[in-house]
Amino acid sequence: MAPVDVMAWGVSIDHLLECKTGQLVFEDFLRTEYSEENLLFWLACEDYKKIARDTEMTAAAKRIYGEFVQVDAPRQINIDCVTREEISKSLSQPGPNCFDRAQKLIYGLMENDCYPRFLKSEIYQALLERAEQQ
Known part of the structure; x- marks a missing residue:
């Protein structure tokens, strides 16, 4: 892991999410807070947007809905009932943007809540210290 990457993660959540290693470290941190979902x-959702074929899109949408969106999903995300209902209605013919609203809500939650705590966490501080010593 390059010291430059570790330092860039502190600049913005986008820098963190653009880096595969950053994603893994952030996921480890979120797991300690029980919010990796x-x-x-x-x-x-990022992977979902890259799907081109309708049949694959429908299958992926149902999988994402079942894992994260529906009430009592194994990794249920915290979104409002209007957004949840909107996604539910679009499942019969999901478009590439059917999760956009929920994804924006979750991004905001991560950016304003999880990310600041990540920057203060022992996990990130230890990596940052190591990066600064190189």
């Missing part, structure tokens, strides 16, 4: 949902 936020990052996993966000990443699933």
Whole structure:
């Protein structure tokens, strides 16, 4: 892991999310807070947007809905009932943007809540210290 990467993670959540290693470290941190579903949902949405074929999109949408969105999902994300209902209604013919609103909500939650705590965490501080010594 390059010291430059570790330092860049402190600049913005986007720098952190653009880096595969950053994603893994952030996921480890979120797991300690029992909130890794936020990052996993966000990443699933990023992958979902890259799907071109309708049949694959429908299957992926149902998988994401079942894992993260529906009430009592194994990794249920914290979104409002209107957004949850909107996604539910779009499942029969999901478009590439069917998770956009929920993804923005979760991004905001990570950016304003999880990310600042990550920057103060022992996990990040230890990596930063190591990076600054190189």
